[in-house]
Amino acid sequence: MSNDKVIAVLGAGSWGTALSIVLADNGYRVRLWGNKKEQIDEINRTHMNAFYLPGIELQPEIKGYFSLDETLKGLDTIVLAVPTKAIRDVCRQIVEVRKMPLSIIHVSKGIEPGSLMRISEMIEEEIPEAVLQDVTVLSGPSHAEEVSLRHPTTVTVSSKKMQAAKKAQDIFMNSNFRVYTNPDIIGVEMGGSLKNIIALAAGISDGLGYGDNAKAALMTRGLAEIARLGTKMGANPLTFLGLAGIGDLIVTCTSVHSRNWRAGNMLGKGKKLDDVLNSMGMVVEGVRTTKAAYQLAHKFNVKMPITDALYHVLFADLNPKEAVDHLMGRLKKHEMEDLMDMLDEQFQG
DSSP: OOGGGEEEEEOOSHHHHHHHHHHHHTTOEEEEEOSOHHHHHHHHHHSBOTTTSTTOBOOTTEEEEOOHHHHHTTOSEEEEOSOGGGHHHHHHHHHHHOOSOEEEEEOOOOBOTTTOOBHHHHHHHHSOTTTEEEEEEEESSOOHHHHHTTOOEEEEEEESSHHHHHHHHHHHOOSSEEEEEOSOHHHHHHHHHHHHHHHHHHHHHHHTTOHHHHHHHHHHHHHHHHHHHHHHTTOOGGGGGSIIIIIHHHHHHHOTTOHHHHHHHHHHTTOOHHHHHHHHOSOOHHHHHHHHHHHHHHHHTOOOHHHHHHHHHHHSOOOHHHHHHHHHTSOOOOTTHHHHHHHHHHHHO
């Protein structure tokens, strides 16, 4: 089998493993890289990744790799599936062992606090142009647990180079995993990142026992916040009405598979943030993203009341019930103001 049917997935968590299953179904030999040798040994010995996807058998075409040099050897495309906080470190490791052009499809969802960079921007900053051929993002409503069971799933891919997005579409597309293209990489990345904030808030609301009415309001007003900030940063507002926007928001706010919803639910029931994160055993991207979005809101002078309230719950010890009560007690406002503001900005731009 030629190397054009071999692909690497960097990140052996639940999402990286689920996408490896999709790729193996599509005829690829998959090199699944992780930084825990015992986990890689388990994958090769048992064809299982029991901690992240219990009960799911991995195809023989998926092999675990611990050496990054061996993982990347001879390949021109990789899937980057590590948490946001590990992006820079893994990119630096790639540069150490790789000198030839490489296409990267990243599938993570987050914004870096401090730098306020999207993931594609972080990748471009860390990997020189001589090595980085192009960057594509894959995003949308897609729980790893359901993808690994081959349940119908639809996502979107975006890149500055549409040829790269179409290549990613061809790589991943099959009868269970439908892939659309979208030229708006800012909107796709921002939608996928910011929805985690609203999912945390929705989990808190459920943990407080407030029911579906409150959650529907949080999701609707949360989408307005996402679109408000994303549009200010250059995104197409229509992107937030698609898979990477409202689609991802719905699935992340309403499913027990969602780490961010589960974390918020525990916070709503009175648990402390550190205890919640320790009990999860997996990365909860919405926590770091809340800090970054709070900083972005101030930078761009965008009103994000849900994000602001959640920031103070997570980092200033505000009682979750007080945060919800504060949101409900805000000044009267016309519902269409947000839409009109975004349209004005589009026409002015």
